[in-house]
Amino acid sequence: MKPLLTKENFKCDRYCGECCKKMLVAVSNKDIKNIEKLGYKKESFVMKDVFNSKRKFLKKEENGWCVFLEKEKDGKYSCKIHKDRPEVCQKYPFFPGTPKEIKSCLPEDLYPNVFFKMPSRK
């Protein structure tokens, strides 16, 4: 039986991109500065929370994917800014409130009550 995932043993091993397709990623000013240093213009990757202009998120493509998500030739997904990805992405899937042991890192398994309207596992 596959061992449960913990903060200590977790390593993304499928590169399915599901988290980057479905989750909304909050970014801090520090995250934004780090990404700008790579040459990206803020307007190209940041969107404001319509309910709270102080909160900012990574922009999504029309299909729901994070703007930095890329599909590789082998069908796996990668992050164009992996080394400088936002803190939220570095911490995924373990946040305050996440159980210490989880069976899966897929968004629909972690948050079964959330409706993800974007296509999955494609």
Ligand code: SF4
């Ligand atoms: S959902 Fe899990 S396996 Fe898929 S890319 Fe995200 S962390 Fe990796």
Ligand code: SF4
């Ligand atoms: S920044 Fe990278 S790791 Fe974070 S959601 Fe976008 S593609 Fe995924």
